[in-house]
Amino acid sequence: MNYWLLKTESEEYSFDDLVCDGNAVWDGIRNYQARNNLKAMKKGDKVFIYHTGDEKQIVGLAEVVKEHYPDPSDKTNTWCVIQVKALEKLKKPVTLEMIKNEKSLKDLQLLKQSRLSVVPLTKKEFDKILIVFIHKIPEIMYI
DNA sequence: GCCAACGTTGGC
């Protein structure tokens, strides 16, 4: 299983929107590195949903429900989409500041490459965020 | 193939 972080502007499409929709197409990715990450996402992979802009925080947990397929709106056949479903909204969002202040997370690609909108995390990093900030036992997530 | 100029994203 792999672990990811997807960015979105809450004004554009928020985690609450995803909760409402239950299951949504994650489209609009127009960056090659982000697209390659999309293509690497497998069904069942766990995903943090992060709000950019004024919020700058992880607001929810989601899961990949459908692996990549061509973006129907892209005539050049260059870009693809995936589908995700909301798992749960965080009671307390994990802010970028909290992440930056945690030394063991200093190597997060999220911090090193702030422009990338589809970011991989290692299991270690994902678990760390779950345990330290969300107070969850990772294994429960993986059933 | 190189690079200057310009565009975009996202944090500060």
Add this chain to the structure above:
DNA sequence: GCCAACGTTGGC
């Protein structure tokens, strides 16, 4: 509003 860090485009 600005800037850093990338990406993209187009002239050469």
